Each structure stands twice: as structure tokens, then as C-alpha cells.
Amino acid sequence: KFFTGDVFGYHGYMFANLGEHEFVEEKTKTTKASQEGQGGSDVKKAKLDIAETTLVKKNAHFCLLKDALTLSWSSEGAKAALKRTAPDYFLLQVLFKFRTEKGRDPSPLSYLEDAEALRQMRLGVLASLGVATDLIADDFASCFSEMAPVCAVVGGVLSQEAVKALSQRDPPLNNFFFFDGVKGSGVVECLAPNLPS
16 A cells, blocks of 8 residues: 655645555445324324445555556547646646756745746646646746645545555545645546546
8 A cells, every 4th residue: 555645835635556455335225114103093104214324345446656647648538538637737747857856845945946947847747748838827836835734634635545545444535636725625636547548
């Protein structure tokens, strides 16, 4: 089992690779039962709902992080999926490239220099992926340092998923969770090499 996550300013992600993961999911079935009231024919029948819970065993397949980060966006199915894919996926690719080349995260102390480097890397990364360069905005101000509220959200989701994986209860998030603190929204994306073609 493998979990990873990170925060870049107002943006954060979590990735999970649980391999072949078995889990159980609760299914509740409600049945109606009636009970006759005491006191004669004038009293209406009271309806009671009886809930029956069963556990259903399920499987989920996860891909490697390397495979999720090296997707081909050239097939027709991938192009259709591109419209639904969170821009944070591509922002993550740019930030990984920055970290690989510079050996550090973007710093507020070198904002102008780092923002320009991120803009240049954005062009290269998006071109190498074969996607439009306008998927990520020019303004990288929201990617500097770590914001405590974003850390709390991403860390909370990551720990929730770790508990679900260990307990094998409830369906896990498969495979990315992206949080955009500017918009205040989180998105679950299943990005795997077998995107529909």
C-alpha cells in the first residue's frame, strides 16, 4: 500500500496506490412492515421501516504513481477525459519538474525568479504532454509556501483514506485527490493508463 501527498501554497494533492484492494461496503435495504394499533378498527395501521444492512465484498484496482503521471493525452478518449480533468493535475506536473530541476519548492523569498521559471516550465511540460498551454494560468502566486488550512484538508483526506485502507471498509478514493484552496474545492480523479480510447 502506498500513499503520498503534498501541498504547494493553496494547492494540494493526495495519491493512493493500494494495488489490488479488497474492501466491504455496507448496503442498506429498507422493508416496510405494518403494525395494527390496539383499540379497534378506528385506529390506523402504523407503518414501520425495518432496515437490513448487508456487507458486500468488492475489489478495486490501482495504478502506480509513475503510470498516473505519464499518461498519453493523444487518444480520443483521453482528449474527452482532458475536459473533465482538474487543472491541478497539470500544475502538479509543473511543480514536480521545478522540484526536480531546482532541488527545492518555489519560495516566496525568490518569488519573481521562481514564478518566471514556473511559467517557462509550464510551457515545456504541457507541450510534452500534448495539451494546451492555457490549462494552467500564468499567475503562480498561489503555489508558494505551505498554507496550514490546505495542509489540514489534504492531511485529513489522506489519513481518512489510510484508515479506510487498513480497515478495508468503504470504497477508497482511486487514485488522486486534488484540493484547490483558492476555489475551496476538492476533486477526486481516477487517472490511470487505461483512459478510454
